[in-house]
Amino acid sequence: MDESIYREQIIDLYEHPLNYGKLEPADFSYEEDNPLCGDVVRIDVRLDENNRVAEVAWSGDGCAISQASASLLTEEIKGMTLDEVRAFPKERLLELIGVPLSMARVKCALLSLKVLKAGAYGMPDPEILRKQTNQTEE
Amino acid sequence: MYGFFLVPADFFGIFWVMTMFDVDKIRADFPVLQEEVYPGVPLVYLDSAASSQKPLVVIEAMNEYYRRYNANVHRGIHRLSEEATNAYEGARERIARFINAAESCEIIYVRNATEGFNLVAYSWGRANIKPGDEILLTEMEHHANIVPWQLLVQEKGAVLRYVPFNEDGTLDLSSLSELLTERTRLFSFTAVSNVFGTINPVKQLVDAAHAVGALVMVDAAQAVPHMAVDVQAWDCDFMAFSSHKMCGPTGIGVLYGKRELLEAMPPFMGGGDMIRRVRLDGSTWNDLPWKFEAGTPSIAEAIGLGTAVDYLTNLGMDNIHAHEQFITNYALEALSEVPGLKVYGPPANQKAGVAAFTLKGLHPHDISELLDKDGIAIRAGHHCAMPLHHKLGLAATARASFYLHTTTQEIDKLVISLHRARKIFRL
Ligand SMILES: Cc1ncc(COP(=O)(O)O)c(C=O)c1O
Numbered sequence: 001m002d003e004s005i006y007r008e009q010i011i012d013l014y015e016h017p018l019n020y021g022k023l024e025p026a027d028f029s030y031e032e033d034n035p036l037c038g039d040v041v042r043i044d045v046r047l048d049e050n051n052r053v054a055e056v057a058w059s060g061d062g063c064a065i066s067q068a069s070a071s072l073l074t075e076e077i078k079g080m081t082l083d084e085v086r087a088f089p090k091e092r093l094l095e096l097i098g099v100p101l102s103m104a105r106v107k108c109a110l111l112s113l114k115v116l117k118a119g120a121y122g123m124p125d126p127e128i129l130r131k132q133t134n135q136t137e138e
Numbered sequence: 139m140y141g142f143f144l145v146p147a148d149f150f151g152i153f154w155v156m157t158m159f160d161v162d163k164i165r166a167d168f169p170v171l172q173e174e175v176y177p178g179v180p181l182v183y184l185d186s187a188a189s190s191q192k193p194l195v196v197i198e199a200m201n202e203y204y205r206r207y208n209a210n211v212h213r214g215i216h217r218l219s220e221e222a223t224n225a226y227e228g229a230r231e232r233i234a235r236f237i238n239a240a241e242s243c244e245i246i247y248v249r250n251a252t253e254g255f256n257l258v259a260y261s262w263g264r265a266n267i268k269p270g271d272e273i274l275l276t277e278m279e280h281h282a283n284i285v286p287w288q289l290l291v292q293e294k295g296a297v298l299r300y301v302p303f304n305e306d307g308t309l310d311l312s313s314l315s316e317l318l319t320e321r322t323r324l325f326s327f328t329a330v331s332n333v334f335g336t337i338n339p340v341k342q343l344v345d346a347a348h349a350v351g352a353l354v355m356v357d358a359a360q361a362v363p364h365m366a367v368d369v370q371a372w373d374c375d376f377m378a379f380s381s382h383k384m385c386g387p388t389g390i391g392v393l394y395g396k397r398e399l400l401e402a403m404p405p406f407m408g409g410g411d412m413i414r415r416v417r418l419d420g421s422t423w424n425d426l427p428w429k430f431e432a433g434t435p436s437i438a439e440a441i442g443l444g445t446a447v448d449y450l451t452n453l454g455m456d457n458i459h460a461h462e463q464f465i466t467n468y469a470l471e472a473l474s475e476v477p478g479l480k481v482y483g484p485p486a487n488q489k490a491g492v493a494a495f496t497l498k499g500l501h502p503h504d505i506s507e508l509l510d511k512d513g514i515a516i517r518a519g520h521h522c523a524m525p526l527h528h529k530l531g532l533a534a535t536a537r538a539s540f541y542l543h544t545t546t547q548e549i550d551k552l553v554i555s556l557h558r559a560r561k562i563f564r565l
Contacts, residue, residue, distance in 0.1 A: 005507065006504070006508070006562050006563070011562070011563060011564060014563070015564070033533075039501075039503075039533050039534070040533065061533060062501060062503075062533075063501035063502070063503035063504045064501060064503075064504045064563075065503070065504075066503075102507075105503070105507065108503060
């Protein structure tokens with residue numbers, strides 16, 4: 001029998017998640033659940049003046065795969081620009097998780113990325129915001 | 139084949155099971171139970187509450203129809219159509235006897251239990267529910283017995299109420315007299331909870347509803363497969379169940395309704411077979427049950443369900459129920475030895491063959507995945523009962539469910555596998 005999906009790193013992250021918590025206020029936050037099981041993941045992100053991820057936190061409840069994935073993803077996006085976050089490829093996250101997943105479990109693994117992207121896309125582009133405020137000021 | 143070290147709660151029940159019920163022989167009837175999930179790992183199927191496995195006779199009955207007498211029903215004056223129609227209608231008669239319906243025209247073929255609820259909500263509900271009317275449900279319902287009513291009350295300006303459940307997963311009937319009033323048009327509840335396994339006091343609830351003039355619909359999706367059901371004894375007005383949970387194929391289920399109610403109801407869907415006469419300016423409806431069966435039906439599936447009914451009848455529903463009680467007793471006892479494991483629902487003597495549980499430190503998804511490696515199929519999630527889980531403060535549970543082919547050895551494997559899962563998670 002092969003338990004490779006529960007290799008050490010996944011269990012470690014399940015026991016000791018990274019970046020767990022909430023940021024209030026944040027530049028963007030988003031929360032969504034996995035319709036398969038009702039698990040919830042929330043991600044809060046603060047950007048620095050260069051529009052890069054300065055701080056990120058996630059919270060929620062879920063299986064080892066969704067929790068490990070949220071830890072790995074939030075670790076990985078630190079310092080990324082908003083555009084990079086929006087373009088973050090799901091293949092990269094699956095690679096970070098690094099264990100073979102069945103179709104149902106891929107959904108668990110990608111839940112955090114879905115939440116992150118929904119948040120990142122829902123956030124008006126700071127460049128545009130700045131221009132708009134400049135325009136109104138003019 | 140059963141160990142004697144377990145002291146059975148119901149000695150005579152067990153004795154009966156041991157003498158009358160040969161599980162090894164039953165297992166041989168199910169092709170899938172001979173399969174290995176992974177090389178060298180036989181299947182331990184503990185997910186019958188989601189969908190049951192099919193005995194060979196059911197698979198063969200459907201093949202036989204396609205191979206030898208495939209034709210449409212009620213539409214041809216030729217040998218094959220006649221044979222197909224006889225098989226399709228013959229199944230209906232056996233289903234009627236199986237649940238003791240007064241007449242076979244009270245058996246409406248639908249796709250599944252879900253469609254049965256939608257049919258009643260759409261047809262009876264739209265014709266009878268007015269603003270301010272109330273429909274009473276319980277907090278332990280499957281989504282199939284919640285959402286169709288939510289759609290209906292939204293449209294009609296009516297009101298939904300819910301009977302709460304106690305901590306042990308039984309219904310809290312202390313407030314029933316406040317919830318069931320002269321405003322209540324319908325009380326729709328499950329006979330058996332698909333999460334707690336609670337066997338609800340159907341007859342008592344039916345009588346209470348009738349006393350205030352409300353109709354009753356019973357969700358029998360988890361009852362008809364597992365115990366003898368008698369709709370006339372229950373005196374329910376409507377009842378729905380699915381074939382795929384009772385050794386039959388998917389794609390077919392049954393709505394039972396009392397004849398006078400069904401006759402008064404407008405059709406659900408329009409089309410072929412459900413009409414008597416169609417003119418360009420209007421149509422008249424066919425007799426029951428065909429009024430509700432528009433279009434070419436699931437013919438092979440109805441025949442398959444009829445064969446499943448024969449299969450279950452031959453074994454005896456009381457024997458099947460007794461076997462499941464024995465297994466449930468054994469399982470609850472065995473599961474209680476796993477540290478951190480909590481089973482939801484009432485004790486075994488009030489419970490059907492369902493054990494929904496949580497295991498401290500292990501998410502149900504992870505439990506299910508780890509058990510799968512040992513060939514054990516259980517379900518993890520909210521089991522289409524999100525309000526129930528919400529009330530328990532849980533997103534999900536793991537659920538093992540048992541059927542006529544479940545053995546004590548399979549329960550032992552489940553427990554060993556759970557211990558192993560805990561070890562992998564360093565618990
Ligand atoms: C209690 C109960 N009601 C209704 C249903 C719905 O059955 P189906 O999905 O076959 O319509 C189920 C099955 O999941 C059930 O367990």
